[in-house]
Amino acid sequence: MDLENDLLLRAARGEQIERYPVWLMRQAGRILPEYRAVRGELSGFKELVETPERAAEVTVQPVDLLGVDAAIIFSDILVVPEAMGLEYQMIEKKGPWFEKTIRSEEALKFAQTNFDVEDRLGYVTEAIRLTNKELNGRVPLIGFAGAPWTIFCYMTEGQGSKTFSESRKILYTNPTLAHELLNRITDVTIQYLKAQISAGVHLVQVFDSWAGILGKEQYAEFGLKYMEKIANAISEVPVTLFAKGAYNSMVDLSNLKCNTVGVDWNMRMDEIRGHVGESRTLQGNLDPCVLYGTHSEVEKETNNMLHSFRSRRHIVNLGHGVYPDVDPEKVKTFIKTVKSYEIQY
Numbered sequence: 185m186d187l188e189n190d191l192l193l194r195a196a197r198g199e200q201i202e203r204y205p206v207w208l209m210r211q212a213g214r215i216l217p218e219y220r221a222v223r224g225e226l227s228g229f230k231e232l233v234e235t236p237e238r239a240a241e242v243t244v245q246p247v248d249l250l251g252v253d254a255a256i257i258f259s260d261i262l263v264v265p266e267a268m269g270l271e272y273q274m275i276e277k278k279g280p281w282f283e284k285t286i287r288s289e290e291a292l293k294f295a296q297t298n299f300d301v302e303d304r305l306g307y308v309t310e311a312i313r314l315t316n317k318e319l320n321g322r323v324p325l326i327g328f329a330g331a332p333w334t335i336f337c338y339m340t341e342g343q344g345s346k347t348f349s350e351s352r353k354i355l356y357t358n359p360t361l362a363h364e365l366l367n368r369i370t371d372v373t374i375q376y377l378k379a380q381i382s383a384g385v386h387l388v389q390v391f392d393s394w395a396g397i398l399g400k401e402q403y404a405e406f407g408l409k410y411m412e413k414i415a416n417a418i419s420e421v422p423v424t425l426f427a428k429g430a431y432n433s434m435v436d437l438s439n440l441k442c443n444t445v446g447v448d449w450n451m452r453m454d455e456i457r458g459h460v461g462e463s464r465t466l467q468g469n470l471d472p473c474v475l476y477g478t479h480s481e482v483e484k485e486t487n488n489m490l491h492s493f494r495s496r497r498h499i500v501n502l503g504h505g506v507y508p509d510v511d512p513e514k515v516k517t518f519i520k521t522v523k524s525y526e527i528q529y
């Protein structure tokens with residue numbers, strides 16, 4: 185189906201655009217009272233993720249209510265470890281929690297690869313098909329997965345952490361196990377992204393949320409290597425790679441076979457552009473905390489960010505996911521400011 189608004193895809197491919205496209209990481213979620221209402225009718229986050237009709241409904245909400253230029257399928261990166269055999273719970277106000285972890289060869293039985301992703305993750309592909317029906321070509325739909333390194337962190341640590349020291353410990357004590365697990369995650373992730381593409385997503389983003397906790401050499405060995413495998417395997421749709429905190433690896437990341445590189449708010453857009461050149465689109469990078477300011481502060485900071493762009497090749501986003509207690513009206517001001525900005529290149 186032809187898209188009415190394909191700005192995101194043109195920007196990703198470096199084609200002509202009349203203005204910068206804008207969407208927000210975590211736009212489908214708790215900032216919207218309409219999302220909380222749907223979630224309140226169900227037993228919790230996981231039921232919402234696993235019920236395609238409702239997941240489709242909350243995926244479309246930010247398109248209707250905020251006017252973003254793309255939808256992102258409502259799901260979570262943790263559905264992949266679960267499909268591999270490690271079940272998770274999402275604990276209110278605490279985050280994800282896994283009963284079992286993988287810290288030995290023995291435990292690799294909970295990291296399966298030889299299953300059909302449609303069998304175990306069919307609820308996601310069904311949600312994609314339903315979402316596209318509801319969107320009816322208004323905007324592109326983004327699919328996603330966690331990067332192998334970030335999924336490795338959750339499978340080994342078993343929960344969120346400030347340091348992920350259990351995960352990093354394994355890189356020193358048992359690098360063979362680490363590579364075996366990373367390879368397995370990579371295999372499943374490629375199949376999973378391809379299933380999302382077959383179901384109809386127009387672009388895929390790989391989230392490496394914990395890239396920033398590794399040094400440059402270690403990230404090259406345990407992170408980028410597997411990002412590369414994924415990037416090389418996907419040629420059907422544009423690919424976005426987001427490695428949060430990986431300032432030292434931005435050039436190596438941008439040299440992978442991708443269209444777009446995500447930039448977090450710790451980095452200066454003009455600096456990153458200087459390193460990366462014009463062959464990639466950059467996505468980001470407003471500090472999510474700017475949205476706690478007044479409307480005029482949001483407008484000012486958003487314009488400052490837009491002025492720091494040195495190219496047409498941009499997709500506007502925050503530098504990380506939007507925080508749950510942000511006023512949606514501030515998000516609308518951010519979006520309005522981007523939409524009324526005239527590109528100078």
Ligand code: CP3
Nearest residue numbers: 209210211212213229256257258259260261279391393505
């Ligand atoms: O961006 C979107 O709107 C699409 C949906 C989406 C969710 N999670 C929904 C969600 C996406 C793209 C993700 C990705 C994700 N999940 C990442 C990578 C991006 C990032 O933030 O770094 C990570 C690390 C996770 C794992 C995860 N999921 C954590 C650590 C948590 C708990 C923290 C939190 O924000 O509550 C989640 C829960 C989660 N995933 C929620 C949502 C809307 C909140 C659950 C709720 O409704 O209460």
